[in-house]
Amino acid sequence: MARFPETSSSSRERARQSVTLQDIAAHAGVSRSTVSLVLRDSPLVADATRTRVQASIKALGYVYNRGAAALRASRTFTLGVVVYDIANPFFGAMVAGIDSVLHRENYVSFLANSEDSPERQQRFLERMREQRVDGLLLCPAEGTDPALLTQLVDWNMPCVQVLRHIGTPPFDYASTDFELGVRQAVDHLVTLGHRRIVFLGGDARHSATQARHRGYHEAMRAHSLDDVHRVIRGAVTRRAGFDAVQHLMQESPRPTAVICHNDLMALGVMLGLQRLGLVPGEDCAVVGTDDIEEAALSMPALTSVATHPYAIGEEAARLAMRRIANPDGAREQVVLTPRLQVRHSCAPIPTPEKTSYRRYPHATLDA
Amino acid sequence: MARFPETSSSSRERARQSVTLQDIAAHAGVSRSTVSLVLRDSPLVADATRTRVQASIKALGYVYNRGAAALRASRTFTLGVVVYDIANPFFGAMVAGIDSVLHRENYVSFLANSEDSPERQQRFLERMREQRVDGLLLCPAEGTDPALLTQLVDWNMPCVQVLRHIGTPPFDYASTDFELGVRQAVDHLVTLGHRRIVFLGGDARHSATQARHRGYHEAMRAHSLDDVHRVIRGAVTRRAGFDAVQHLMQESPRPTAVICHNDLMALGVMLGLQRLGLVPGEDCAVVGTDDIEEAALSMPALTSVATHPYAIGEEAARLAMRRIANPDGAREQVVLTPRLQVRHSCAPIPTPEKTSYRRYPHATLDA
DNA sequence: CCTCGTTTTTGGATTGATCCAAATCTGTTG
DNA sequence: CAACAGATTTGGATCAATCCAAAAACGAGG
Missing domain, CATH: 3.40.50.2300 (Response regulator)
Structure with a gap:
């Protein structure tokens, strides 16, 4: 690989050895140090010198050696x-x-x-x-x-x-602020008339899960819904959402809304509802978290807490x-x-005098 | 930052300076070279020496300096x-x-x-x-x-x-093999009775797009469908799929199937069909490419050429x-x-004696 | 022309590892 | 026990930059 040095180790003679500061310095008629300053855009060097050195750098096809620089300098970028x-x-x-x-x-x-x-x-x-x-x-x-x-x-x-x-x-x-995000979701659902709101997912002990749970509990308490508050722990995958909702919907009275740890879960929940012959959004409201791109695409489009990755x-x-x-x-x-991105996966709870006015929301890519 | 050297530059004296090979060598009673060999797991060092050196490395809290190594060695890992x-x-x-x-x-x-x-x-x-x-x-x-x-x-x-x-x-x-993938898609659709099959997407001049187009053209020719073959160039986003299908479905006779450059487009196409009041899969078959996770989730579940990222x-x-x-x-x-992952977004073309037997496919997470 | 204060430039020391040829230490064997 | 091969170990040179104190160049004012 490395060629055997032909006669001497004179830097001029080495065949395709790499070009170093020394070479640039010789070519431009300055010292190593000056070249180094030019490379680092130091304000110390005179404009004329800088130009000359830069020309030499280009002429010799110099490549900065970050390893060598790192050895001496404090930053590596x-x-x-x-x-x-x-x-x-x-x-x-x-x-x-x-x-x-x-x-x-x-x-x-x-x-x-x-x-x-x-x-x-x-x-x-x-x-x-x-x-x-x-x-x-x-x-x-x-x-x-x-x-x-x-x-x-x-x-x-x-x-x-x-x-x-x-x-x-x-x-x-x-x-x-995951805590705030979940509060926004609960508030939205309560405004639509929901009471039996379940929070789905989050087995883990890390901060992001805890914050979500805290937000859920506090919002439910603020609306005096302590009696119906309910967290179902578990994985946070599509599959977990799909499975969880199967069980949930067999209860009676069953929840009217679920808030999910993330959008993947929420999408799984919607699929699970369809599997049961239920209409997501109508028969059970669904809110996700993250507002990933797919959220706008689902049927119905998913209402989600946008977390702006x-x-x-x-x-x-x-x-x-x-x-x-x-x-x-x-x-x-x-x-x-975070911002609650409202779409079509949360219908209001129908009140006696007011029947469900829209059986299926419009497909849209907007928002 | 770097402390002023107190008296001498003796390596023993520097305060919180970093530990080097030299220090390890002194501690273990061997040479720098030997320590270096231990670090690189060289078979040259005797087991007893290796053990002793490793103990010193641990004792002194040595941190390997990759920058220094890179300066001399040919590989950086x-x-x-x-x-x-x-x-x-x-x-x-x-x-x-x-x-x-x-x-x-x-x-x-x-x-x-x-x-x-x-x-x-x-x-x-x-x-x-x-x-x-x-x-x-x-x-x-x-x-x-x-x-x-x-x-x-x-x-x-x-x-x-x-x-x-x-x-x-x-x-x-x-x-x-994107070319093969598209051929598989065309073959599948032709088997289901489709003839007016459109390929959607791919403005770009790069190889992956060209391969797809080549696969499409060749498969169509192989089935003697040269007369109806049709490529619509353009962006490869959800939005592009959504928009393109709006125009396509207003033609007459309209296509009975579309193959999409990727899954995002295909999902956009399905949404576009719904917007038009059409049932994806029934009124127009849709095939995607990539088989991303979301493909299994859509309604109906998307048939897609799995490319195994x-x-x-x-x-x-x-x-x-x-x-x-x-x-x-x-x-x-x-x-x-690639492998064609068949799901529910491609119904067969109904023949006179055989009516569409299933109006809506089952929701599923399988496959 | 000399001094003084900036502005530029410089050479030697330093950074921490690897390479490599040579030295040293083993254990056999004649 | 000398000779020798194989296994270990070693020190000096080297890699390519930055740091830093000091030198040199420069310009203005007396």
Whole structure:
């Protein structure tokens, strides 16, 4: 692979060896240091020199060696990003948001999919330390030991938690107010006349699930519906939604509305209702969370709490940039406000004098 | 940040400076070189020495410095991955497949979302060169200059193209046989009695679109349906599918089936049919491509050409590993065979003596 | 022309690992 | 016990940048 040096190790003579600062310096008639300053856009160098050096860089086809730079400098302009399920479209959108910000900032990111395994996550984080990334964006895997946070502090590694969080404040965090989101959903349903409202999903002990449950309980209490409040724990997949609703609808009196941990579940619930010969939205109102693209497409179109994954990704990345620029600044929590996207999956409870006026909502792609 | 050196630069004295190979060597009573060999799992070191060194590594809390290693060694155990739309669930699944293989191989990857911009892609690739990644997984952005391939050869940078390809063989490539997939779809529809089959979508000039069109044309010709063959070019979004079918259904005679460039389009088409008061599958058969998770959920469940994104990701990553291990080996093309996943969105054309026996298919999550 | 304060430029030290040829340590064997 | 092969270990050179204190160049004012 590496060619045997022909006679001497004179930098001029090496065949296709890589071009270094030294070579540029010789070509432009300046010192290594000056070239280095030009590469880093330092204001110290005179314009004429800068132009000349840049010409030499282009002429010799120089390639900056980030490894060498990293060895001496404190920053690497790299970041580590950990999500637990990249196949979930929610995270796809979030990563797109992260990427857009990092691109503007000349940063580049390592991505890992922890599959909700703390061990796998830990291994990746250690690798990131070896790579000397400037910081981390972390959606902590289910069951992550809160001690991880102090470990990262020991490592002197900036970390922005995203969506979920472990440990206790202060820490950097970017997410959506899931609690508020669920409250909005309950309020909406109550306004439509619903009372027997079930919250579906969320086995996990992590913060994002807890916040949803808290929002549900509080909203139900605020409407004096403590007696009918009901949380069904379990997985948060399409299949789980499909199955859960089968059981739910056999009860009597049966719920008139379900709020789901995420949209995938909600879509599963709607399918489950159809399987039972029921009309989603009419026979049982359904609200999802996230407002993924598919929500607008379902029949009927799904009412969902929009959590704006792309924006969360952007905010998280921006917060990381701030923290890297100012490592000792006060920790920040950027919590976006969700918005209830009302579509057609929640009909009002028919009152005696008012019959269901619309048997099937219109198909639409709007909103 | 970096503390002022108190008296001497003796490595023992520096306060919280990082632990280096030198320190480990001193602690374990061996040389730097030996420690380095232990770190790289070399078979050269004696077991007793290895054990002793590993103990020292643990005792001193040593952190491997990948930047320093990269400076001297030829491999970095990093890879660059470029996709053009990470928010698309197809790519999410693909990236998950890539990640699973890389994790096993002790590799870590940079991810970029090109948003189908060749400029953005180029910038990322140059950055990857600076990072000295061992190789690339590239889903080339629409409109990428085929000269990029020779550029990468000049750079001496292994590159596996994924899904789409530019340039002419030989090159490394991992994908699915889109041509065959469309042929399967046409065959299926023809078997059900369809003749006026339209292919929908694909404005782009890249290989994946061309392969689909080729498959369509050839299958139609094979069934002597040249006279009715019809490709409608355009975007490949939900919206595009929704809009296109509105126009299509106003024609007379109207098509009895549409094959879509991807599932998102197909779902849009089904929604468009509903908007027109038509029953998807009955009044017009619909076939998608990709078989994303949502396909099984739609009403009716979408028949789709499964392209196995996770498997493509795995194959692409494995191919990259092979290429890195053997840079001069023969280029490989790993082309997976798609499978037509038949569900309920394609009813047979009713023959005079046989009326439509089922007005609405069953909701199901199966398959 | 000399001084003084900026603005630019510079060379040597440093960063932390790997490479590689040579040295050293084993254990056989004649 | 010397010779030798094989298994281990080693030190110096090297990779390609940044840091930093000091030198050089420059321009203005006396």
